[in-house]
Amino acid sequence: MKGAASTLPAVRAALLAWFDREGRDLPWRVGPEGGRDPYRVWVSEVLLQQTQVARGRVYFERFLEAFPTVQALADTPIEAVLKAWEGCGYYARARNLHRAAGVIVRGGMPTTYDGWRALPGVGPYTAAAVASLACGEARAVNDGNVRRVLARLCGERQPSAAWVQARADDLLDPARPGACNEAVMDLGATVCTPKAPKCGACPVSAWCAALGSGEPAAFPAPKVRAAVREVRAVALLLGDAREAVLERREGTLLGGLMGLPTEEVVGGEAERDALARLATRLGAAVTGELGTVTHGMTHRRVSLTVYAGTGGPPRTWVEGAALARLDHKALALWDARQASLFAHA
DNA sequence: AACACGGGGCA
């Protein structure tokens, strides 16, 4: 883009022409441009936070089926909302969505960026997206796609959030803010992809500084990431794969979800000490080991050894509870053992 | 400004 203001209208026009021709047909893009259904847009935007469209789409269909209106969402217990969100990750999104639904039912659907921004779980990105797509407000979104597209267009290897926002504000067409936002995101998702961008199919390649450099994929530079933490823990399966003792997880990690009672193996302690602590806490007796499962969660790698036992609190119906992948893996050990016992009988 | 927060797709 070279920063030359004179090229801006041409880039904008090429981008919008491409979008009108090649824009994706997505289930939340219903209603007129700039006047989309705010509930659908809001739910989709939250679902798509750090989640790829192909995946978010599946959950969107399921979620809208279960909760067709914001009133239905607000009227539903949080446990059922989390069950619909099960497996999608970042469960604070579901908790905030449910809380916000209550706010909307009492105070009405927001109609401005500031109104949306005030809701829990709605940050700068989501507020700009809903305000532009559903309310026709001229707000430029700033997400991973926008960051990558603009970094390449301008040849910026280390784009700060403020830098990206300023470029996005420049590019936004005040006459078609919603279409402009969707266009950049569609371009980033289908053409200006992280690896192996399809520059031959790009409507703005003529202005792209990164393409001119010969290494478009090198923009922006990869982010440095925090090291993954190794975590060891023990769990107790009291009951079976259908009915077992489940506890509600507290705090930020998988908060709100149900799971097998677990104790972390801390510091230099032996695994059997953590297991003893767990059994004592539950008033249960350990009868055997079922096996070990591992589960990666971006920032940590959990190794969970699962034991069978007797006693303890009342069992609950597993299928009706919202569980993390880790607990589904742990419960699968039960079925694996049953199959093994059957084979040896 | 730096972390924590899930889970999966893809090279």
Added chain:
DNA sequence: TGCCCAGTGTT
């Protein structure tokens, strides 16, 4: 295996 995904809230 490593990087990234329509980010947000907390410290």
